[in-house]
Amino acid sequence: MRDFDFLEPASVAEASRMLADLGDDCRVMAGGTALMLAMRQRMLMPSHIVSVARLESLRGISFDPHTGLRVGALARHADVAVSPVVRQHYPMLAEMAARVANPQVRNQGTLGGNLCYADPSTDPPTCLMSLNAQVVLGSARGERVLSIEEFLVDYYVTAIAPDEIVVEIRVPAPPADFAGLYTRFLRTAAEHRPLVSVSLATRRSGGQCREAVLAVGASTPIPCRVPRAEAFLAGKTITLDVAAEAAEIVAADIEPVSDGRGSAEFRRDMVRVVAKRTIAGLYGLATN
Numbered sequence: 536m537r538d539f540d541f542l543e544p545a546s547v548a549e550a551s552r553m554l555a556d557l558g559d560d561c562r563v564m565a566g567g568t569a570l571m572l573a574m575r576q577r578m579l580m581p582s583h584i585v586s587v588a589r590l591e592s593l594r595g596i597s598f599d600p601h602t603g604l605r606v607g608a609l610a611r612h613a614d615v616a617v618s619p620v621v622r623q624h625y626p627m628l629a630e631m632a633a634r635v636a637n638p639q640v641r642n643q644g645t646l647g648g649n650l651c652y653a654d655p656s657t658d659p660p661t662c663l664m665s666l667n668a669q670v671v672l673g674s675a676r677g678e679r680v681l682s683i684e685e686f687l688v689d690y691y692v693t694a695i696a697p698d699e700i701v702v703e704i705r706v707p708a709p710p711a712d713f714a715g716l717y718t719r720f721l722r723t724a725a726e727h728r729p730l731v732s733v734s735l736a737t738r739r740s741g742g743q744c745r746e747a748v749l750a751v752g753a754s755t756p757i758p759c760r761v762p763r764a765e766a767f768l769a770g771k772t773i774t775l776d777v778a779a780e781a782a783e784i785v786a787a788d789i790e791p792v793s794d795g796r797g798s799a800e801f802r803r804d805m806v807r808v809v810a811k812r813t814i815a816g817l818y819g820l821a822t823n
Contacts, residue, residue, distance in 0.1 A: 536574050540583045547592065547700060551674035553585050555698040561585055563700055565593075565609055565648035568640050587700055593647070598624055603708035608647025608701040612636075612659075615646060625706065627715040627734070631662040634719070636727045647701035650683075653691045653757070655792070656728040660687060661752030662717045664760060665734035666706045673702040680705070683758070690756040712738045712745065716817040719753065720809050722796065729753040730797055731805045733785070733813040737768070742818055744768045749781075751810070754791045754802035761785050764810075773818040782811035 542561075544550035554561060561583035564570050573579040587593060593609040598620035606615060615621055615632035622629045635641050635649075635658050649659050650670060663683050670686040672679050672695055681694060688694050695701070715736040719729035732752040738745040747768040752758035764784040771777050786807035793799040815822045 536577070537580045537582075539581055542583055542585045543589055544585060544587065545589075547587075547590065547673040547702060548675040550585055550587055550590070550700055551676070551698045553583075554700075555675070557583050557585075558697065563587060563651070565645040565651075566611065566643045567648075568644040569648065569652045569654070593700075593702060596620060598708075600708055602705075604706040606646055606704045606706070608703055609645050610647075611643065611645055612641040612649070616641065624709055625666065625715075627717045627736070628662055628666065628706070631658050631717040631734075634658065640727075646704060650686065650704070651693060651695060651701055653687055653689075653693050654728075655690060655756055655758075656730070656753045656796075658717070658719065658729065658732060658752075661732045661750050661758040662734045663704065663706070664750040664752075664758045665715065665717075665736040665748045667736075667748065669705045671702045671705060672696070672699040674699045678702065684760070687757045710738055712740060714739045714817060716813055718809055718813040718816065720805050731802065731809045732758075733806070733809045735813050735817055737817065739818070743770070743772045744818075745770065749785065749810075751785060751789050751806055754797075754806055755789055756792055759789065761788050763788055768814070773814065773820070775815055775820055775822065778811050778814040778818075778820065778822075781814055782807045785810040 562581040564584050564586045594607045596618045597605045612632045612635040668683050670681050717734045720731040722730050731754045734750045736748045747765045749761050750758050764781050786803050791799040791802035812822050
């Protein structure tokens with residue numbers, strides 16, 4: 536690891552100006568779990584680190600019944616997992632956060648940092664996509680708000696500008712008939728990064744799905760929604776046959792990656808299995 540200067544701005548605007556002045560030679564640090572690993576492995580060798588860890592405006596988790604959930608970018612995964620308002624209104628989000636990586640990462644890594652890293656094999660982006668979350672970006676020029684789909688551009692690439700930092704994540708208030716489930720598949724029990732993740736958020740009336748948002752991650756370059764499966768589920772009473780048919784649509788409509796962790800064909804097969812389990816599980820149906 537090369538020597539670097541450690542900078543601690545007192546505001547988002549000051550951090551933004553530092554980033555603009557220093558350019559590609561600097562990196563932003565929040566929890567630092569991903570950044571320190573990359574620097575130790577010499578994948579990144581910045582001359583300056585801009586730490587936003589002391590910016591209190593980036594902390595906190597709050598809920599308003601009209602505007603929904605606000606999660607500060609510096610909220611740790613562990614904070615999201617135990618937050619009373621998250622557990623009450625978005626239990627699928629709390630359950631997802633409780634399983635991110637390992638205890639060390641959950642207690643140090645931040646939600647904002649996780650999204651900025653844009654690792655395709657991590658949990659939060661897929662879950663947040665199914666919840667129609669938005670990312671708020673701040674700079675000396677002001678703020679702008681992007682949907683998760685707009686924010687995640689490609690494999691490890693986001694739409695964040697060089698002088699911007701993530702300020703907060705917003706999730707719309709859930710309807711009274713909301714129900715959701717996040718499911719993932721790990722190749723082995725010792726792994727911390729999912730090979731497949733499926734997140735389903737619905738409006739439901741008993742066994743009927745009134746509306747669905749379904750996102751797939753980990754097996755695709757970036758998480759993606761599956762509109763054809765969403766349209767298929769809407770208005771149907773969910774049975775095992777319906778879940779299986781929807782899962783076939785999901786598997787057919789994604790473009791899985793192929794790498795050392797699994798071929799595209801294997802990932803597509805596992806997406807089919809996990810999608811069926813997720814849909815059936817949300818509606819209390821047992822699968823093989």
